[in-house]
Amino acid sequence: MNVEIQDIREIKDMRITTFSKYKKTEVKKALLKSLRENKIEYSLHWCVEMLCSGHFLDLWSIFILYSCENIHLGNPKLFVYLAKRLESFRYIVRNGYGSNELYVRNHNEVRKIFFEICAIISQSKRKHSLQVIKVHPTDFDITTISDKFNAPNSKYAKHLIRDDDPQELLIPCNELYYHLFETKNNLMACYWCQWIIEFEIICKKKKKKCMCETRSFVKVDDKQMKDCVWLVWEIFLDISDKKNDKLIVSIVESLLELFMVRYSSNGANSRKMILYCVVTFLTEYVDKEIPCVNNVFIVESCISKINNYFQEIKKNEQKPATDYLFNNVEKKSNLDKTMAKLEIMKKM
Structure with missing residues (x-):
């Protein structure tokens, strides 16, 4: 059964700080760092953080630009795959979530899309990073x-x-x-x-x-x-x-x-x-034999843990009837605390 996020906040409430009270800029950096280091569990965690905060466009931008800059020839078919997944995401949003995109975070297919993307990008072969060209x-x-x-x-x-x-x-x-x-x-x-x-x-x-x-x-x-x-x-x-x-x-x-x-x-x-x-x-030469997915088992394993990640972040949920419980609770804004939790989640 899907673990649903039921939170009183709107997207506008999480533009600067995310669902779990992190700075949005720090979460984006953490996601990029985990992708570069091929740490799938960390990537999934930060992906869920952004999903629950409604930062869907930021997620797509990170996945697209990171793949273009660091993978490109290492996984040519990745970009065809990303375009297809983007169209699937758009279809879901257009058909039922137009008035409130934030609710799409509870859609199981959307969760699968982003978990799948994280898993595939994390195991894609990286090539030399493309460098910004300077024009004098x-x-x-x-x-x-x-x-x-x-x-x-x-x-x-x-x-x-x-x-x-x-x-x-x-x-x-x-x-x-x-x-x-x-x-x-x-x-x-x-x-x-x-x-x-x-x-x-x-x-x-x-x-x-x-x-x-x-x-x-x-x-x-x-x-x-x-x-x-x-x-x-x-x-x-x-x-x-x-x-x-x-x-x-x-x-x-x-x-x-x-x-x-x-x-x-x-x-x-x-x-x-x-x-x-x-x-x-x-x-450049494009190797057409490179598969988009290197290890299907890893992808399936990540998808099977979707509820684990959402159950963990659900602890930071804010509900109308229980807001007073959060008044004297220390804010979880330290990334180091989260890293410790991620180590535990690896073993799930």
């Missing part, structure tokens, strides 16, 4: 950046440029296409992705118009439909199609879906690791 301020001066123009002509991305796209992006997009399609130069392709992102940021700061023509594949709020990053994505999609490889096409399309999740005005910059990840799949 002078690189936005056409007189100093010309030495980075390597394409022999301007025809590579010409078929994708539309009438209402900014003219300033013609050469950068052509360079991006050239390095993805011809040279397979990961570093330079990432550089031009970052250049386009930062160019748009500069334009916004100067209140200068910099908007692309709307593209049909973009599914975000109207305000962000014309962001320059969608031109980058059109290049990605075009090149993936030319590879004539169903897996690569599926990976790129899945990463696009993950990129668009509640996309905001700062989305391109905050999710640049997804762009770098796509570049990696388009320029």
Whole structure:
């Protein structure tokens, strides 16, 4: 039987401090740390903490960005899997939880989705971490950046440029296409992705118009439909199609879906690791034999312990009739105390 969380607090009450009175920022750091160290039990604990606090978008962001930055080629099919699980999650939320998303924390299938993701990511092979590309301020001066123009002509991305796209992006997009399609130069392709992102940021700061023509594949709020990053994505999609490889096409399309999740005005910059990840799949060798799930038994074992974790966190529940019981109780805000509990839960 499902262990249900019945708590008087709303999502707005847990924006800064979580269900068990931890700082939200510390919980996010703890989850990332446990993923990096392959500590599945710890990952599950912090995942449950965020689930009970209603931080679903933060959870998805952590899983997606961590996987892009640290796993990428180590588990190519992971991103197709994540996109499918995201769609399942969305379907559940849309059908019965639209008025109060917080209640979805008691949905058994949602719990299974997140436990499964934690287990699969924790046992996925990590590759070298993708690094943030730095673009020097002078690189936005056409007189100093010309030495980075390597394409022999301007025809590579010409078929994708539309009438209402900014003219300033013609050469950068052509360079991006050239390095993805011809040279397979990961570093330079990432550089031009970052250049386009930062160019748009500069334009916004100067209140200068910099908007692309709307593209049909973009599914975000109207305000962000014309962001320059969608031109980058059109290049990605075009090149993936030319590879004539169903897996690569599926990976790129899945990463696009993950990129668009509640996309905001700062989305391109905050999710640049997804762009770098796509570049990696388009320029590097992809081992198609790597399974998405290395050990099914581990995944099933994690799912079988769902109630154990929720029973533990239920102790921090706040109920209307029993609030007075918490008045003189010491706050459990020390991560070290939780670590001790996790050691016990490992043996369950």
